[in-house]
Amino acid sequence: MSKKIDEQKKNVVIVGGGAATTSAIQSLANKLDHAQYNLILLDARPYYVHNIATLRMTVSDAGQLEDRALMPYDRLQNVTFVQGKLVKIEETTPGKGGVLVLENDERLDYTALVLATGSQWNGPPNLGHSDEKVRANIEIWRERFSQAKNVVIAGGGAAGIELAGEIREAHPNTKVTIVHSETHLLNDVYPEKLRKNLEQKVLAQGITLIDQDCIDVFPDPLFVTDVVTRKGKTIKDADLVVRTLSPRNSTSAC
Numbered sequence: 001m002s003k004k005i006d007e008q009k010k011n012v013v014i015v016g017g018g019a020a021t022t023s024a025i026q027s028l029a030n031k032l033d034h035a036q037y038n039l040i041l042l043d044a045r046p047y048y049v050h051n052i053a054t055l056r057m058t059v060s061d062a063g064q065l066e067d068r069a070l071m072p073y074d075r076l077q078n079v080t081f082v083q084g085k086l087v088k089i090e091e092t093t094p095g096k097g098g099v100l101v102l103e104n105d106e107r108l109d110y111t112a113l114v115l116a117t118g119s120q121w122n123g124p125p126n127l128g129h130s131d132e133k134v135r136a137n138i139e140i141w142r143e144r145f146s147q148a149k150n151v152v153i154a155g156g157g158a159a160g161i162e163l164a165g166e167i168r169e170a171h172p173n174t175k176v177t178i179v180h181s182e183t184h185l186l187n188d189v190y191p192e193k194l195r196k197n198l199e200q201k202v203l204a205q206g207i208t209l210i211d212q213d214c215i216d217v218f219p220d221p222l223f224v225t226d227v228v229t230r231k232g233k234t235i236k237d238a239d240l241v242v243r244t245l246s247p248r249n250s251t252s253a254c
């Protein structure tokens with residue numbers, strides 16, 4: 001384990017240092033009796049990744065957003081940060097704590113556990129875990145977007161729409177098409193008026209929309225190819241097809 005943990009004390013462990021926990025953990029750190037408990041944050045990454053910045057950060061290097069969007073956990077006070085990926089929870093007796101098993105086979109006792117492992121995103125926000133991987137993925141996506149002439153975005157939810165806008169802003173000569181399974185962008189959680197207004201704004205940006213259709217086959221990003229949608233529509237000479245489909249819960253260890 002990278003950090004020394006006081007073994008005389010019980011461990012309160014928070015797994016996942018995402019948006020849901022990073023503010024709450026500091027309040028907990030201020031209230032917890034540190035004479036009795038270690039407050040431990042376990043995360044697979046060495047820093048909090050500000051998801052909201054990830055699309056702009058991966059579309060272009062303008063402003064070097066990674067300097068601000070990747071925020072090291074060691075700035076947290078009265079919190080012991082442990083970098084590691086949780087793969088298994090061994091509960092001793094229900095509600096009485098147990099052991100967390102990490103990917104590198106290390107084990108971490110817990111008395112109280114908060115699971116906040118968030119979501120597994122598709123496409124550019126899916127940056128990986130180690131610092132090397134995250135930074136390499138940022139560079140890979142920047143290179144892909146700077147080379148691409150004709151980008152197809154599979155999924156017209158919030159991430160797909162935002163990505164389309166970021167591409168149009170950073171690379172105005174790049175053609176962008178969003179393929180979306182519904183009749184309007186977003187989904188029916190949102191009011192129809194908003195969805196229609198948004199659609200007009202997206203079209204005004206020169207973005208092409210294909211609705212009520214899907215991309216089933218994702219070509220290798222290194223090749224220029226015609227993409228055929230599920231309903232048989234051909235998008236000619238696409239050179240980058242990006243998934244922005246709904247994320248899945250990161251609950252494989254739970």
Ligand SMILES: Cc1cc2nc3c(=O)[nH]c(=O)nc-3n(C[C@H](O)[C@H](O)[C@H](O)COP(=O)(O)OP(=O)(O)OC[C@H]3O[C@@H](n4cnc5c(N)ncnc54)[C@H](O)[C@@H]3O)c2cc1C
Nearest residue numbers: 016017018019020043044051052085086117118119125250
């Ligand atoms: C491109 C994009 C734009 C967004 N824009 C907005 C916006 O404008 N407004 C808004 O409200 N929301 C936005 N969101 C959504 C917002 O980011 C999420 O709702 C929020 O991050 C959820 O917080 P969380 O703590 O539950 O999960 P996350 O922030 O995903 O954090 C989960 C943490 O758990 C860690 N983890 C996962 N599995 C393990 C494991 N097995 N072991 C150890 N650690 C693990 C991860 O490394 C991660 O640090 C956006 C998301 C994206 C991708």
